[in-house]
Amino acid sequence: MTASGIDTVGVVGAGFMGSGIAESAARAGAQVLLYEPEAARLDGSRERIAASIAKAVKGGKLDEAGGKAMLERITWTTDFAALKSAQLAIEAVVEDEAVKADVFARLDATLPQESMLASNTSSIPIAQLAAATGRADRVLGLHFFSPVPVMKLVEIVVALDTSDETIARAEAFAQALGKTAVRTKDRSGFVVNMLLVPYLMAAVRMYEEGFASAEDIDVAMKLGAGHPMGPLTLVDFIGLDVLYAVCDSLYEEFKRDEYAPPPLMKRMVAAGRLGRKAGRGFYDYS
Numbered sequence: 001m002t003a004s005g006i007d008t009v010g011v012v013g014a015g016f017m018g019s020g021i022a023e024s025a026a027r028a029g030a031q032v033l034l035y036e037p038e039a040a041r042l043d044g045s046r047e048r049i050a051a052s053i054a055k056a057v058k059g060g061k062l063d064e065a066g067g068k069a070m071l072e073r074i075t076w077t078t079d080f081a082a083l084k085s086a087q088l089a090i091e092a093v094v095e096d097e098a099v100k101a102d103v104f105a106r107l108d109a110t111l112p113q114e115s116m117l118a119s120n121t122s123s124i125p126i127a128q129l130a131a132a133t134g135r136a137d138r139v140l141g142l143h144f145f146s147p148v149p150v151m152k153l154v155e156i157v158v159a160l161d162t163s164d165e166t167i168a169r170a171e172a173f174a175q176a177l178g179k180t181a182v183r184t185k186d187r188s189g190f191v192v193n194m195l196l197v198p199y200l201m202a203a204v205r206m207y208e209e210g211f212a213s214a215e216d217i218d219v220a221m222k223l224g225a226g227h228p229m230g231p232l233t234l235v236d237f238i239g240l241d242v243l244y245a246v247c248d249s250l251y252e253e254f255k256r257d258e259y260a261p262p263p264l265m266k267r268m269v270a271a272g273r274l275g276r277k278a279g280r281g282f283y284d285y286s
Helices: 016-027 039-058 064-072 080-085 097-110 126-130 164-176 192-208 214-225 231-238 240-254 263-270
Strands: 008-012 031-035 074-077 088-091 116-119 139-144 153-158 180-185
Touching: 008 016, 008 080, 008 097, 016 031, 016 039, 016 064, 016 074, 016 139, 031 080, 039 064, 039 074, 064 074, 080 097, 088 097, 097 116, 097 126, 116 126, 116 164, 126 139, 139 164, 153 164, 164 180, 192 214, 192 231, 192 240, 192 263, 214 231, 231 240, 240 263
Parallel strands: 008 031, 008 088, 031 074, 088 116, 116 139, 153 180
Antiparallel strands: 139 153
16 A cells, blocks of 8 residues: 555555455455444454455455455454544545534544545535544545445545645545546536436336336346446345435435435335345345
C-alpha cells in the first residue's frame, strides 16, 4: 500500500460490505482493524472472509501461504480504541445518518488528526458526516459496490471541504486495491445510484401494477438490454431495506417522483421481505 501511504486500515461495521472492504484491503497488503461491538457478528465476518479466501485458494487465485498471510493481516475487535493506529478509517454501518454521524464523531476523537475518515454510504451527504468531526478536509466518501472483492468500482465522493491531498490519497488507495475510481460531487446517490434507482423503482412499479411478472420483467431486461441480472433480482440482492433508505435520501434531496419508493416497497420491508439476505423478497430463496 506504499503508493497511497496507507498501511493500516480501520473498518467500522463487520457486515457484508465491511467484511468485503476488509478482505480487499488485506488482499492488497494492508493491516486491517475490523471493529464491531457484537462478538457474534465478528465471528460471522471471520467465517465469511475465511470462506472467501479458501475459495480463492481453491480457484488458484491465491496460494495457501498467501491466503493464510492475508487472513492474519485482519484483526477482528470489539474495542473501538483499537482503531487508533489506522491511517484511514472506513465506516460501513447501517444507512442511518444519526448512527453514521456518531461513528464519525467517535473516529474523530480516536484517530490521529492526520488520518482520513471515509464513509461507504450510498446516499447520505458526506458534508453532514464531516460536520461531526474537526477534520472536514480529511473526510470523503468511498462508496464500494457489492460484492466488494469482485466489483471493480469505487465512487470517491468529494465533499465541500475535502482537500486535494485527501482525494489523491484516496485514489491511490483505490488503485492499490485494484479498483477503478470515479470522482463525484457530494450529492445524494452520487453517480451510480442516481442513475440506477429510477430504473429499479420503475421495475417495482411495473410489478406492483400487475403489468408483468417478476420473472418476465427480469428476463426482458437480461435478454433485451444485455443486463447481467434483472432489476427485481438486483433489488433482492441489494436488500429492500437498504434500497428504501437510498430512495428516501434521494427523494428528500431532489423531490422527484422517480426516486420515491413505491408503496409495495414499504409493505415488503415492514413484512421482513428484505430480499436474498432474509430468504424472501420478490423471489423466494428459502
